[in-house]
Amino acid sequence: MRPLIAQLRAEVTMVAxxxxxxxxxxxxxxxxxxxxxxxxxxxxxxxxxxxxxxxxILALAVMATSMTALSIGTGFERGxxxxxxxxxxxxxxxxxxxxxxxxxxGIELVQAGVLIAVGALLGWHPGGPGGSACIGWAVxxxxxxxxxxxxxxxxxxxxxxxxxxxxxxxxxxxxLLLLGGMLVPLDKLPSWLADISKVLPxxxxxxALHAALGQGVxxxxxxxxxxxxxxxxAPVVAAxxxxxx
Amino acid sequence: xxxxxxxxxxxxxxxxxxxxxxxxxxxIRYGTTTAVDGLSFQAARGEVVALLGPNGAGKTSTVExxxxxxxxxxxxxxxxxxxxxxxxxxxxxxxxxxxQKGGVYPTLTPVQVLHxxxxxxxxxxxxxxxxxxxGLTRAxxxxxxxLSGGEQQRLALALALxxxxxxxxxxxxxxxxxxxxRLIVRDLITAQRDLGRCVxxxxxxxxxxxxxxxxxxxxxxxxxxxxGAPADLAAGSADGSIRFTAEAGLDITGLVTALGAGAQVTxxxxxxxxxxxxxxxxxxxxVAALAGWLAANGHALGDxxxxxxxxxxxxxxTGSRGEPETSDDGSGSHGRRGRGRRSGRRGSRNEQQTGxxxxxxxxxx
Numbered sequence: 001m002r003p004l005i006a007q008l009r010a011e012v013t014m015v016a017x018x019x020x021x022x023x024x025x026x027x028x029x030x031x032x033x034x035x036x037x038x039x040x041x042x043x044x045x046x047x048x049x050x051x052x053x054x055x056x057i058l059a060l061a062v063m064a065t066s067m068t069a070l071s072i073g074t075g076f077e078r079g080x081x082x083x084x085x086x087x088x089x090x091x092x093x094x095x096x097x098x099x100x101x102x103x104x105x106g107i108e109l110v111q112a113g114v115l116i117a118v119g120a121l122l123g124w125h126p127g128g129p130g131g132s133a134c135i136g137w138a139v140x141x142x143x144x145x146x147x148x149x150x151x152x153x154x155x156x157x158x159x160x161x162x163x164x165x166x167x168x169x170x171x172x173x174x175x176l177l178l179l180g181g182m183l184v185p186l187d188k189l190p191s192w193l194a195d196i197s198k199v200l201p202x203x204x205x206x207x208a209l210h211a212a213l214g215q216g217v218x219x220x221x222x223x224x225x226x227x228x229x230x231x232x233x234a235p236v237v238a239a240x241x242x243x244x245x
Numbered sequence: 246x247x248x249x250x251x252x253x254x255x256x257x258x259x260x261x262x263x264x265x266x267x268x269x270x271x272x273i274r275y276g277t278t279t280a281v282d283g284l285s286f287q288a289a290r291g292e293v294v295a296l297l298g299p300n301g302a303g304k305t306s307t308v309e310x311x312x313x314x315x316x317x318x319x320x321x322x323x324x325x326x327x328x329x330x331x332x333x334x335x336x337x338x339x340x341x342x343x344x345q346k347g348g349v350y351p352t353l354t355p356v357q358v359l360h361x362x363x364x365x366x367x368x369x370x371x372x373x374x375x376x377x378x379x380g381l382t383r384a385x386x387x388x389x390x391x392l393s394g395g396e397q398q399r400l401a402l403a404l405a406l407x408x409x410x411x412x413x414x415x416x417x418x419x420x421x422x423x424x425x426x427r428l429i430v431r432d433l434i435t436a437q438r439d440l441g442r443c444v445x446x447x448x449x450x451x452x453x454x455x456x457x458x459x460x461x462x463x464x465x466x467x468x469x470x471x472x473g474a475p476a477d478l479a480a481g482s483a484d485g486s487i488r489f490t491a492e493a494g495l496d497i498t499g500l501v502t503a504l505g506a507g508a509q510v511t512x513x514x515x516x517x518x519x520x521x522x523x524x525x526x527x528x529x530x531x532v533a534a535l536a537g538w539l540a541a542n543g544h545a546l547g548d549x550x551x552x553x554x555x556x557x558x559x560x561x562x563t564g565s566r567g568e569p570e571t572s573d574d575g576s577g578s579h580g581r582r583g584r585g586r587r588s589g590r591r592g593s594r595n596e597q598q599t600g601x602x603x604x605x606x607x608x609x610x
Contacts, residue, residue, distance in 0.1 A: 006364030014352055077350070085348030088312050089365045089408075090338045 003091050007099035008106075014073070015107060021069050024173075025107055029061040030118055036183065037122045043188045054119035055138075055209035056182035059145065061111040063176060063202060066104050066146040071153030071169045072162075074100070079162035083244045104146060112142075127216030134212040137219055141208035144227040148201040151234025158242035176202040181210070198222070201230040263326050265290045265412050265443035266311060272319030273306045273467070280306040282467035283320065288460075290411070293434055293444040295458035297451065299563065303467035304447035305345060308414050311445070312342050324412055338366060341410030343401045345417050351390040355381045355400050358389065359407060366408035379403045380429050394421035402430060406437070413437055415446040419453050431457055451556045455479075461555070463562055471562045478562075479555045487520040487531060490547030491539060503538040504531060516547070 015021050036042050037050040044052035077083050086096060116124075126133035156165050177183065179193060180202025186194045197203040204226035208219035266288040273281040281303040288294040296304045309315050310322050313329035313336065322329055327336045349358055355376055363369035376385050379399040384392055392400065398421055405413055418434070419427050434444055434457055448454050454461050455475040463471040463478070471478055493515035500510050508531065509521040522531055528551055539546050 003365045006361050010350070010353065010357065010361045013357065014350060018352060080349070080351055081344055081347030082350055084314070085342070085344055085404075087314065088337055088340065088342040089362065090334075090367075091365045092334070 004095045004099055004102075007091060007095060008102050011099050011103035012106060015069065015103065021073070025061065025065045025069055025111060026114060028064065029057050029111060029115055032060070032183070033057045033115060033118055033122070037119075042183055043185065045185050045188075048123065048125075050119055050122045050124045051214055052185070052210065053183070054115060054124045055213040056206050058112060058115055058138075058142070058213070059180065059202065059206040059209050060177055060182045061115060062108055062142050062145045062205060063149050063180070063182075064173065065107045065111065067149035067153040068169050068173045069107075070100065070104055070150055071157045072166050074154060075157035075160065075162040075165040075169075078157065078243065087244055101150070104150060108142065108146065126213055132216050134216060134218055138209055138212040141205055141212065141219060141223070141227060144231040145201060145205035147232075148205075148227060148230030148234050151236070151238045152201070152230070154238035155234060155241055158238060176200065179203070181206040199226055201227060201234075204230075264288060264323075265292075265325060266294075266445050267323040268307065268311070268320070269322075270320035271307065271310060271317050271322055273303070273310055273315065274318045280467050281310070281317075284464060284467060284469055285320070286462045286469060286472060288443050288445050290443050291438055291441045292460060293438045293446070293458045295454040295461045296445065296447040296464060297449070297454045297461050297559065298464040298470075299449055302449075302465045304449075304464065305416055306467070307464070308416055308445065308447055312340065312414055313337075338408065339411045341405035341408060341413045343398075343405040343413075343415045343418055345420070348401060349389045349397070349404070352388050354386045354388055355392070355396075355403070356385040358400070359403055362404050363407045368409060370407050370409060372407065375403050375407055378429075378433065380426070393423075395423045395426040398422050399426055399429065402433065406433070410442065412443045412445070415444065417448060418446055419448070419450070419457075427453075451559050455555045463559060465563050471558075475555045479558045487522065487528065487535065487549070487551050488518065489520065489535065489549045490517050491544050492516060495544065496542070499542070500535075500538055504534050 015025070033050075033053055037053050040049055042049060042053075074083075083096075126135075153169065156169055160168060179189065179197045180200065181197065182202065186197055186203060186207070189197065204223045208223040208227065211217050211219045211223070264287040268284050268286050271281050271284045272279065284303070284307060286294075296307060298304055306315065310317050311324055311329055313333045316330060324336055325339055329336055353361070356372065359372040359376060363372045376382055379402060381396060381399055381403070384396050387396075389397065389400065398418065402415070402418060405415065413434075415434070419430050422430060434446070437444055438459070446457065448457075458475060460473065461471075461475050461478060462469065493512070495512070495518070497510045497512065501508055504510075504520070507522070511519050511521075513519050520531065520535065522528065532549070532551070536546060
């Protein structure tokens with residue numbers, strides 16, 4: 001237990017003291033929420049843009065932490081020989097992985113708390129005006145999204161050089177942010193682009209959160225199918241392709 | 246920081262009498278490249294052994310096989326009687342590792358990373374005391390990436406020590422370390438040995454091997470070339486020559502005449518001479534005769550050295566080895582051309598040199 005707790009503390013410390021990671025995981029989501037809830041330039045299709053924005057930006061926050069930050073950090077740890085060095089300590093891979101997962105979940109909790117608080121200040125009503133949100137479904141969807149994005153990020157961190165990985169993961173972050181139904185509803189995209197997006201975990205997570213937290217209804221079956229497939233496949237591929245050196 | 250508990254743990258009832266580290270005819274290949282080729286050697290508890298060889302000799306491959314990082318394609322490696330890969334989980338708590346470079350979270354400070362590593366081990370050293378021992382107290386709150394090269398190396402060493410390991414693997418522990426830091430590293434390594442721990446280090450610097458190690462294992466192209474205490478290696482391959490420097494172009498014929506029958510003098514480089522003595526010669530008398538002749542002819546004497554340093558022995562051993570044999574039997578310690586003593590068989594180390602050895606070495610000196 002002591003190694004796991006120490007490792008978890010170190011992982012959290014590194015995130016909390018890294019300006020770029022904080023900007024990515026907290027700065028960007030909060031700024032986007034504040035900006036687009038105040039300046040109505042997005043075709044959100046609802047009377048109160050904040051009702052669309054909070055679930056979408058929660059999905060964005062999950063993606064930023066579990067894919068982008070985890071992948072960049074792990075890639076550099078491999079590049080610096082940290083993972084190799086840890087391989088000859090009694091820490092072991094399960095505890096290293098466990099600490100990383102717990103750190104990601106902890107950061108996501110903080111993100112969710114901050115975003116929900118900011119959303120509430122902006123007049124967000126979970127489940128829409130007068131409705132009630134399906135919190136449980138939202139938590140399950142976010143957990144699946146974390147597995148999917150985390151696995152995908154680790155695949156990239158395992159096969160790409162650290163600097164290439166940094167560029168690729170950041171580019172993916174921007175692309176998925178635009179095409180993932182997080183800021184712009186999928187039905188505003190050209191249909192061929194929307195069809196591509198629908199099989200990606202970004203859109204499935206955003207759609208699931210819009211359903212659970214926006215309309216207060218359970219996510220659709222297709223959202224679950226896409227999320228579950230990615231949540232299983234990505235970690236499996238990550239385990240197969242990951243290099244510790 | 247080194248308490249009785251630690252010393253007791255290596256000499257207690259479960260003390261294993263076998264070698265702490267053992268390589269038996271180890272072969273490591275990367276694709277078609279053979280990095281380690283039938284290498285055999287051992288290291289005991291309470292012993293500092295240096296793997297010495299030029300870059301690309303196979304030192305790191307050997308150490309990383311012992312650490313469990315890479316499989317061996319032939320032979321076997323054992324650390325504390327365990328297989329470094331099959332018994333990895335049992336072994337990692339008992340070894341300390343210093344990689345050739347990196348291995349530390351760049352944004353963490355020495356105090357953070359040392360406390361982190363100490364939490365991995367059941368009975369760690371006190372991290373703060375250890376920071377003091379490696380001389381990082383002032384830099385304790387500086388992120389790793391802003392430490393100097395020497396400070397980074399000393400932190401890596403502290404991380405290797407924090408779990409009270411029975412065996413330490415140090416890959417180039419003094420590379421990039423300033424003279425003051427080297428003293429700290431040397432003292433630490435000696436202290437570890439005195440606690441009964443086994444230290445296996447690699448270096449391509451002869452001086453470091455000479456100062457740090459009880460025993461030196463010289464390898465090149467993944468093969469054992471020689472093995473022994475630094476002084477024995479140096480003495481064993483000494484050829485009885487006297488080397489001296491003076492002005493270039495001395496009258497060698499006149500000098501040889503003055504020194505008497507059997508002496509030979511060659512000017513190896515301008516101003517750098519080697520005086521080969523007949524086997525029966527009295528070295529102090531020859532030095533006196535040489536000094537007398539130089540004085541009589543008004544020449545100043547520069548360096549004067551009898552015997553041989555490990556450096557000369559090393560260059561002689563690695564340089565005169567020639568091309569790798571094609572008829573190698575794979576053990577790495579038999580079938581070498583030339584001097585029998587470099588086969589590394591203990592007991593043959595102090596074999597007397599013959600005149601022909603001196604001849605063969607003169608080609609490379």
